[in-house]
Amino acid sequence: MAAEDKSKTETAAGTAQTAGQTKIVWDDSNMRSVYSNVSNVAGGREEIVLLFGMNQAWHAGQPEVKVQLTDRIVLSPFAAKRLAVLLNNVITDYENKFGKLEIGVDRPAGAPMQ
Numbered sequence: 583m584a585a586e587d588k589s590k591t592e593t594a595a596g597t598a599q600t601a602g603q604t605k606i607v608w609d610d611s612n613m614r615s616v617y618s619n620v621s622n623v624a625g626g627r628e629e630i631v632l633l634f635g636m637n638q639a640w641h642a643g644q645p646e647v648k649v650q651l652t653d654r655i656v657l658s659p660f661a662a663k664r665l666a667v668l669l670n671n672v673i674t675d676y677e678n679k680f681g682k683l684e685i686g687v688d689r690p691a692g693a694p695m696q
Contacts, residue, residue: 620649630662631655 618634625631635651657665677683 616652618652625659625662628658630657630659632657 616634618636620635620637622633623630624633632655633651634653634655635649637647637649639647673683
């Protein structure tokens with residue numbers, strides 16, 4: 583297929599454009615990278631809050647685990663839903679390539695979500 587026939591074109595690194603839509607340029611000049619091994623989500627009618635941090639517990643069985651929160655991201659419910667779809671797609675692709683991820687958080691059948 584010729585490049586001009588594609589409905590989505592990849593341009594320079596960090597840019598993408600779909601025919602008839604605005605070009606998106608990802609500017610990473612102020613981006614920082616952080617590692618998180620703990621996350622939590624809270625939300626209400628107007629916003630969804632994502633919390634990220636580090637669990638630095640060295641051994642199991644501690645009576646208390648302190649999580650050092652490092653980042654908070656506040657999203658509209660619409661942006662949060664788009665993020666959920668993107669994350670689901672990325673995880674599905676990962677599992678198709680490398681196998682199912684088992685995270686060990688099974689809920690008993692019929693148990694309410696908390």
